[in-house]
Amino acid sequence: MSRIQLLSPRLANQIAAGEVVERPASVIKELLENSLDAGASRIDIDTEQGGVKLLRVRDDGRGIVSDDLPLALSRHATSKIRDLDDLERVATLGFRGEALASVSSVSRLTLTSCAEGEDQAWQVETEGREMSPNVQPAAHPRGTTVEVRDLFFNTPARRKFLRTEKTEFGHLEEVVKRLALSRFDVAFNLRHNGRSVLGLRPAHTEQEARRRVGSVCGPAFVEQSLTIDAERSGLRLWGWVGLPTFSRSQADLQYFFVNGRMIKDKLVAHAVRQAYRDVLFNGRHPTFVLFLEVDPAVVDVNVHPTKHEVRFRDGRMVHDFLFSTLYRALAEQRPGERVDDQLPPASPDIQPAPASIGVFSGQASMPLAEPQGSWTAGSDLARPSGQALAGAAQTYAALYGTGSGTGAVTQSKPPEQEGEVPPLGYAVAQLHGVYILAENAHGLVVVDMHAAHERITYERLKLAMDQEGLRSQPLLVPESVALSQREVDCAEEHAAWFTHLGFALQRMGPESLAIRELPALLRQADAVQLVRDVLTDLMEYGTSDRIQAHLNELLATMACHGSVRANRRLTLAEMNGLLRDMEQTERSGQCNHGRPTWTQMSMTELDKLFLRGR
Template identity: 35%
Template structure:
């Protein structure tokens, strides 16, 4: 094939691929244009997750009518004039590629009016081509509508996720800019409903409350905008969470350089390092940090989306962020623990004697309704995972298993419990050692997944509980109301970023429903790549993990019997929903071999 110049429409679509990855990419570019135009009021509207419609309206300076067509040409910009200016970029956009890329893969309507002109102009474009242009009365500012994204590139369109997933990405973009620009009023309308709005007063804490909710914001510590002695040109400010507030991953650490959102693994690690010894392994802080520095010390022209940047002195910046966050944490009254000497052998024997007595008593009687055998003994298990209600008795016999014969369990007889974690059971083919937590996870998972045929038992709350989750987590919960209801949670919207909880699963007991829903929402955020049935299964798996009996929970003989009975009824009793084994099987022949009885 000979070398040739690509046709303009093909070149435009290729260039658009670097800038427009999904609807959220369009929203990001349009918001940045509005901010660069000096807007103080920005409204974002979407339909069908941004696939069918994206509209961004602002009250910025607008575009002069004569320059409006030029705005959609590649490399046309009002923000820089020379290569030297790339060394000190002070605007969010500067390449002049965004509008050209967006118009290449969508149907665009632009209505804009410059403050210096009495009338505005309307342009309509399809596939980079202007199909109409006419004068139009309009307030100062710009309204840009992007319809039918990727209408002319179906290969790109098929890679988009569900409407809910794409809307979640857009919500993340809007909330990030709302945090970085508290003086701008942001309104976010999804599917015709106002889901998020900031006051635009310049109060960064007010924006934080709108994004994360009052409860989370109340646990955030202010990071003062003081310069570090080693890096006097760098100022770090914002908010970091108290050690009592933490999340399961690093995605709640938001970093901004000169009010531009960035992703930087080293700076994220600097924040995490500041919490060394303050958080458990596997837990991470919530942080919103703003790094202000001379523009010549950072290169933002290294990535198509400008979310990755290059610093002139990365190691000094790392230390500045770490020290600043550490100083904010030092203002807290740290939770200190006195170091205890290791227990002596006599202590171990005394603890086991008390535990043995508790285990003996636990097996002598059935628990009263709602009572846990765990109440009998707590001392050496206090540091274990928090307790959850035990398996509820069911009057009806379990339905026959439909699993393949190789997966079914034979009738088992409970023998006892070991280490308050494993059940020992006898079957016709040998001994079974059952992980009580994994087994209960499997039981709950299959019950919830079959809730369409047999509704999950629910517990009506005496009074509905208001739960505040913040805009982002509330949006994730909104996407999965049906699946949550199927799991036993009856919740309904209750204002911006809040829900009203009316019922919980009957087996939930005394667990904190807000903590559970937050954990579920965070898990959904981590699994944004999943869609439809796979995402519902992931949600149910997370709920089961939280609600299942924990290691360290003492069960009476009756409770052991009931747990095993329900496990026998499962279609896949040998693995938990995460794929881990629920049991180990030691055959009678293997036992005889270990004791040297073969051939005796």
């Protein structure tokens, strides 16, 4: 082994560049963050050949004073932190003082700046093995321009790993879009090979902010999203979340910012996934543009060189806040609210239908369909011997009937004022025994009656279970689980939580547990694997929804079997009763599997189909 020696400044910077400069998009991220930290209100970006040949970023920020320019390209030189206290409350995007030095070591970099209060602009570049700065006068308005040419020209091994020009520019454009979403008050202009690609003006109002979100994420996202703004315990969450029906096949429209910094965090992803669990189709991904504002002292942004990850001081509190806020926002959306948000007002002459039968209003109702074997006398799901959810079974029987066709009929109240039309309107017909056609103030509403009834049944079953509670079933032979000591400690710490969900766990040794009781509804589940998975979640996220997810799967199956079937002919009164209950039921826009339950066609859309007015 050779003797220990100091690395040259250029080689040390090139090694550092391996952490933060992966491709042209990495360089653009660092340069744009510096411009934003400098207080820029306008940033112009010029690129050539995907950013490999040229990257030029010009801003109108505060600039760099001439005496500081020689330090600007030095490693570990920054104006953003002074001591450890500053590092614990980082309020800027960049703070390590490595970016410019790293980039200049693998490219031909020139920095030109004119600071506030100075008459003369200055330019600096580095030369030679020691990267000595060369400063000279230049012409430049207030602000800074950084020009990066021939990226990786002196590190060919890195350059050959770059992709095609189109791919590299796609990554670069995505970085610009992310930062444009993080700062609505700043104008962004992006050009590639002399062609304008993106031009975003400053957004100072909510309407202008929505317009920018539409420019970046597409107008369909803005039209199919909910506005979020909630605050609790020093945390504020605001932004936009897509409706479950506006999901994607991949997680490519998900932007989450913490104090203006774009991050991708497992804890955040888990909280969002939990919130959408009950309304998203299998294999689909939600869409969102969300901003979390917290005290900088309770979040550590210095856990990764690229600063894409953060660590929260109280991760569980953040997780619970994100989950509960999004879950409630999605649950509270009723069909009427979406109709009013999406369509212009209109008031055709619609006469109220005859008094409708309240399918679920009141203590009992007329059953819409045979329960198809769900919770009948001999069913394994609800034996009258006191097993779990016996009380819920009775509630179910009262709500949905037992297939005998008996049940009280409740009249729903007609509109109080003549001409007042409910959001989903009044049923006019049934199509092929599958769809309900209704007329509302905006046009035509089409409802998948089985999907809609399934959601209503499911929500009522969940409510019944919450009211009746979970009942445990003792195991004849307790199941032993071999775990790590850390997992067993976690189980003891959350013993009350497990008990609330119907589990009875007992520590048998430093690295073993015994499962003595489990929820009666889950008696067919793999209890050992379920406990293992739950403990994994608890240690990683501070919470777990696996037990609730298993319970909900069973309730969803019961709801599916207990809901009105296709080809079942309904009367107008029954159809109207279903529409009214949809308007009052949480998450009624999607069935239990995430499929939409209804759609609206406006008069304008119908007119276009038939070329009316042309």
